[in-house]
Amino acid sequence: MSKESKKMLVAVAGQPNSGKSTIFNILTGARQHVANYPGVTVEKKTGSYHLKEDTVELVDLPGTYSLTSYTQEERIARDFLLNEKPAVVVDVVDTSNLERNLYLTFQLAEMGIPLVINLNMMDVAERRGMNIDAEKLGQQLDSPVVLTVGNRGKGKKELKEAVWTISKEGKSNQFRLEYGEALESYLNPLEKLLSDDTVLSANYPLRWLAVKLMENDTEAQRLVRENSSDGTKTLNFVDEKRKDYTLKHKKAPEKAIAQMRYQVAQKIVEASVTRKKEIKRSLTDRIDQIACNRYLGPIILAATIYLLYELAIVQGYNITPYTWPLLAAFRDFLASILPSVGFIFDPFFRSMPLWVTDGTIAVLNYVPIFLILFALIAILEDTGYMARMAFILDRIFRHFGLHGQSVLPMVISGLYVGG
Amino acid sequence: MTLGEMKPGQECEIVDVIADGILGQRLMDMGFIPGTRIRIIRNAPLIDPIELEMKGYHISLRHSEAKEVEVKTL
Ligand SMILES: Nc1nc2c(ncn2[C@@H]2O[C@H](COP(=O)(O)OP(=O)(O)OP(=O)(O)O)[C@@H](O)[C@H]2O)c(=O)[nH]1
Ligand SMILES: [Mg+2]
Numbered sequence: 001m002s003k004e005s006k007k008m009l010v011a012v013a014g015q016p017n018s019g020k021s022t023i024f025n026i027l028t029g030a031r032q033h034v035a036n037y038p039g040v041t042v043e044k045k046t047g048s049y050h051l052k053e054d055t056v057e058l059v060d061l062p063g064t065y066s067l068t069s070y071t072q073e074e075r076i077a078r079d080f081l082l083n084e085k086p087a088v089v090v091d092v093v094d095t096s097n098l099e100r101n102l103y104l105t106f107q108l109a110e111m112g113i114p115l116v117i118n119l120n121m122m123d124v125a126e127r128r129g130m131n132i133d134a135e136k137l138g139q140q141l142d143s144p145v146v147l148t149v150g151n152r153g154k155g156k157k158e159l160k161e162a163v164w165t166i167s168k169e170g171k172s173n174q175f176r177l178e179y180g181e182a183l184e185s186y187l188n189p190l191e192k193l194l195s196d197d198t199v200l201s202a203n204y205p206l207r208w209l210a211v212k213l214m215e216n217d218t219e220a221q222r223l224v225r226e227n228s229s230d231g232t233k234t235l236n237f238v239d240e241k242r243k244d245y246t247l248k249h250k251k252a253p254e255k256a257i258a259q260m261r262y263q264v265a266q267k268i269v270e271a272s273v274t275r276k277k278e279i280k281r282s283l284t285d286r287i288d289q290i291a292c293n294r295y296l297g298p299i300i301l302a303a304t305i306y307l308l309y310e311l312a313i314v315q316g317y318n319i320t321p322y323t324w325p326l327l328a329a330f331r332d333f334l335a336s337i338l339p340s341v342g343f344i345f346d347p348f349f350r351s352m353p354l355w356v357t358d359g360t361i362a363v364l365n366y367v368p369i370f371l372i373l374f375a376l377i378a379i380l381e382d383t384g385y386m387a388r389m390a391f392i393l394d395r396i397f398r399h400f401g402l403h404g405q406s407v408l409p410m411v412i413s414g415l416y417v418g419g
Numbered sequence: 420m421t422l423g424e425m426k427p428g429q430e431c432e433i434v435d436v437i438a439d440g441i442l443g444q445r446l447m448d449m450g451f452i453p454g455t456r457i458r459i460i461r462n463a464p465l466i467d468p469i470e471l472e473m474k475g476y477h478i479s480l481r482h483s484e485a486k487e488v489e490v491k492t493l
Contacts, residue, residue: 100449100476255436292461
């Protein structure tokens, strides 16, 4: 029998801005197919690459901080993982924010899918003086760890290799987050109850389901209601347990669960990361102190906008006396080679080209203004001042309903002055 | 007192997240967990948003969100 080529489904998951699309692009060589997830306007990017005899189908999942069912992005990522059951998930981690990123990693691991932990943004982490014991981190998460600098393509080969290796092993992730005695005494009986249900236990990771039910997750409740023969009984049991926990511990279980995830993340980070003295970000900080100052900020902003106006519009217009003669000379040249002027009417072959030329010249006359304006805006964008402008103007933008998300994480550190 | 009442330069520790539902969950997902230390970097010129440093990274919150986080000063 000939060696058969196999298709393998791999998902790229991670928190917003961790570099998922960058990693997706370096793996697939940016050969991608863009569609929408069924029924929603969220983009679904797929692509593929070959390794050895396999074809890897790669899917770029939406970036999410968590995997609750509150937002569309989270529901999409989670439904994809539950229903499409990818062979491997590449968990793209912003290493410079390792602790917060692990919060999502835990939830991916809980779903039982084999993970490759992709520590991306290693250059930023190193600049922050982080030294990471990748092996130790991998042991604690029962997953291989690969270091990358996505935007420079560093670590691409190792990442492909790790995905291939783990897909061949074909064993599920054995990492199990221990939520502590108080919560476990609720989670364990619930998991046991769920395991008695043949449909649920055949289709869903039960530990994950137990945790989500304890978190009062509405989509998890729907899964139980629709798939279990005894759904109502299970949900009543959950409800009772949630009330009981809240009463006993004066705290909603979902809060305790989030807290435990962060506690464990902190422990893992402490065990696998050592920090040298941070390489100072003081320059950025000091510039911010001035650029975003309560009083100076708006003044600098106004000055910047005035400067834009002065340089682009005023000075750009001052250039036109120099560029205009060139354009005018061209028109004169054109006029000289066209049929000569008529006594009453100009011949059509004269007037028509001249109309077109006049119109074009009228627009070309403003080209210096646009060139200067675009160049200046590019500079503002690159230095990160645009982001500061957004910060200062947020209040005004809000009146026009222009803000995106309710919690706007401005990871200023990602906006180093000069990139 | 709540995070919304803090002044630039002050440091505090989270006591509780008051909000339930999506806002409460999102705050916790972002790392607003009891015991976590926060440093107020600045209040933006036109009041919103507040900028904070927490766990080594910067976050911007609106006052309406910040008042859902109960803190104590250090
Ligand atoms: N310094 C540094 N920058 C990186 C690295 N990887 C990606 N970036 C940059 O980080 C930014 C975000 O990368 P994306 O790939 O768009 O991130 P994403 O996770 O797809 O973001 P969302 O889709 O919005 O969630 C881009 O400007 C990348 O060029 C890295 O390893 N180091
Ligand atoms: Mg992306």
